[in-house]
Amino acid sequence: MELATEIAILGTGFGGTLTALLLHRQGRRVVLIDRGRHPRFLIGESSTPIADLVWQQLCTRYQLPRLEALAKWGPWQREYPQLDCGLKRGFSYYRHHPDRHFEPNADHTNELLIAASNHDDSADTHWYRPDFDQFLVSEARREGIAVLEETTLDAITGREPWRLTGRHLDEPFALTAEFVIDATGEGSFLPRHLALSPQVESLQTRSRSVYGHFTGVDLWGPEYVHRGGRTADHPFACDDAALHHVIDGGWMYVLRFRSGVTSAGFLLNLEHHADRAAWSAEAEWQWLLARYPSIGRQFSRAETTPLCGPLRKTGRVQRRWSRCADRDWALLPFTAYGLDALHSTGNAHTLRGVERLADLLGTRWDHPDLAPGLAHYDTQLSREIDVLDQVVAGCYQAFADFRLFSSFAMLYFAGAIFSEVRRRQGKSGVHDDFLLANEPDYRNRLDRGVAELRQILSTGPVTAPRAEQFRQFIEREIAPYNMAGLCDPARHNMYPYLD
Ligand SMILES: Cc1cc2nc3c(=O)[nH]c(=O)nc-3n(C[C@H](O)[C@H](O)[C@H](O)COP(=O)(O)OP(=O)(O)OC[C@H]3O[C@@H](n4cnc5c(N)ncnc54)[C@H](O)[C@@H]3O)c2cc1C
Structure with missing residues (x-):
């Protein structure tokens, strides 16, 4: 089988398939490839408010009304009760x-x-991923997108265009494409075949x-x-x-x-x-x-x-590659890195990556701005990975004493809630960083929180007054971002949702 397309997307997890749908909506020719066949076992399931919001906004912007119900529990149950x-x-x-x-x-x-x-x-x-991912693939097919399952890729050669070769259902297979998006997650086809260097040691988690x-x-x-x-x-x-x-x-x-x-x-x-x-x-x-x-x-x-x-x-579990994009290829976040499932940041981050790439490739295809846009995607994703790593590694340290953990984790929740509200109010959009990663003030506060945590943990058993001091310290640090009354001792670690 010999095929040609503008954009080859490797991997039909929700990330790859959604990217294909958004690009197809903008008139780009795409082909989706997966080594497996749906439905298949996969994890990475829990959504968050920012994930739901981005999902909803993508459905509106790219006119995908059939997917909109998947953004919330209630509409999902009413419209797609068959999807677990x-x-x-x-x-x-x-x-x-x-x-x-x-x-x-x-x-x-x-x-x-x-x-x-x-x-x-x-x-x-x-999201029960066997059902969720299979449904998205069926939607892609419904839109007329070519989806090739059970396709094993062996090599990528050439450039301008790329040539991907392997086997589809035991038949020799070749695809030429001008651009390749790697959504294979841990499979990391492109990083391995482009010989990118692993950077896992830069991660603290x-x-x-x-x-x-x-x-x-x-x-x-x-x-x-x-x-x-x-x-x-x-x-x-x-x-x-x-x-x-x-x-x-x-x-x-x-x-x-x-x-x-x-x-x-x-x-x-x-x-x-x-x-x-x-x-x-x-x-x-x-x-x-x-x-x-x-x-x-x-x-x-x-x-x-x-x-x-x-x-x-x-x-x-951690993975990270030296680059996330170049002028004719890009990695979705979960291919670019794997961190840890703590606080369920992965799917939201994947959706932010999908959103940026769909916007870039949709609006700047064949435009001189595409390459600088992809260079920006690369640095932005890298910066976000560093911030997420700092949060997660800090939480692991704080597990030693739950009083410290329940204070330290508020650095994450304050940032996550703040960025969600800002986005909901239309004050941030497609190209803003995930989790305030590009806000020097937020990053400084996170740095100080980590330093204080380490200092406390290095000085022996944590006394009650010391734990309380740390709570007050974090409460002060998150103050400019604290829209949910976090770190309030009167709440006794029970935080309701504040509209
Ligand atoms: C233990 C763990 C728990 C997690 N829990 C959560 C959570 O609760 N919430 C959250 O938000 N995130 C979580 N994550 C992160 C989440 O898994 C990812 O954000 C999400 O899976 C990314 O989706 P994706 O479609 O980009 O990639 P994937 O879901 O990894 O899909 C990759 C696809 O590529 C295909 N593939 C792989 N290799 C190849 C190849 N060589 N050629 C062709 N196809 C290939 C696979 O068959 C698969 O269909 C978790 C991660 C881990 C490791």
Whole structure:
């Protein structure tokens, strides 16, 4: 098979397929290629307010009304009940200690709930990626976009145009394209074939993962109540959330879908949890559940789903490449880097990357401004990766003491909420940075927060007055961005959504 196109997009995760739809809408000729076939197992599921907002704005700008309902829980349930999805009212975090059941206390000092919506209808969602990605691919086909699944690429040669070769359904395959977008995520086809240099050592976050999709996972709320927890002032049901169990040197995400499937995984700091290479994923999973008995109870009946198969285990999750774009190729964010799932920043960042590339290639194709635009995409993405890394690495350090974590994490939430509101008000747009990464003032405050955190942690056990000083310090630092009353001790770590 021999094909020619303007833009080849490698990877039919939601990132690649959405990019294809937006470019097609602007009259560009695109071909989508994936080595797999839908539906297939994939993680990276939890949306956030900024992800929903960008999704909605893209649907409006590029006239994709059939996709709009996927931006919120309520419309999604009404329009696409057949596509599995989870209700996410916010973020919930619980601090566990080894060999002890979770012990709630009246002041919620070992838990943190941050609402991201004020009712279910407008809530964020967890995207069940086998359904979600397959639906987007069917929409791309419906629009007349060529989608080639089960296509294994072996090489990329030439330039002006590029020539991609491999096999499609066991037949030899070749595609010429003027521009290539790599949306293969961890597959990282283009970086490997263009011999970009890995830059993972520039990242401070160091974690690995054990994860899967399960049935039979119990709700956390009843276990929490059984242990004496008080839910009267919870701003939402703690299971209708991206539920985080924080443990020594790591954390676990638990994302429930309506169908009864739950996506869950541990992210483990490599210093605290050196890779037990000899252990299977199953052995390590069981060891962690035994070590944290309340989590163990929640997962005591859990079994992996047939589509997922056995539990999966990774080495270091972080990846990063030396470049994100050049004049005739670009990487979507999740190809350019992989960080950690903490706070669910990945999908929103991917959508911001899709949005920028669609705008650049749609409006400046065959225009001298395209190359400088792509150079800007490269530096901007790099800057954003550095900021996200600083936030996530800082949170891992703060896990040591939940009082520090629940203050430090506010540097992230204040920035995220501030940038969401600014965007909602039309004060920022397509080419502004993700998470205020280009605001020197915000970055300075983040730097100071990290420095203060390190200083406290380096001086031995954290006393109550020291933890309170840190809270006050962060409260002052986030003040110009704090639109949600974060760091307020009167809230006892329970933050409702403020319109
Ligand atoms: C453990 C973990 C948990 C995460 N959880 C969250 C979360 O809760 N919320 C969030 O916002 N983000 C999360 N993320 C990030 C999220 O996974 C990414 O943002 C998202 O998957 C990016 O989508 P994508 O379409 O760009 O890439 P992907 O989803 O990775 O899709 C890549 C596609 O490319 C195809 N492919 C791969 N290699 C090749 C090749 N050589 N040739 C052709 N096709 C290829 C694959 O088959 C796949 O279809 C998580 C990441 C990890 C590692």
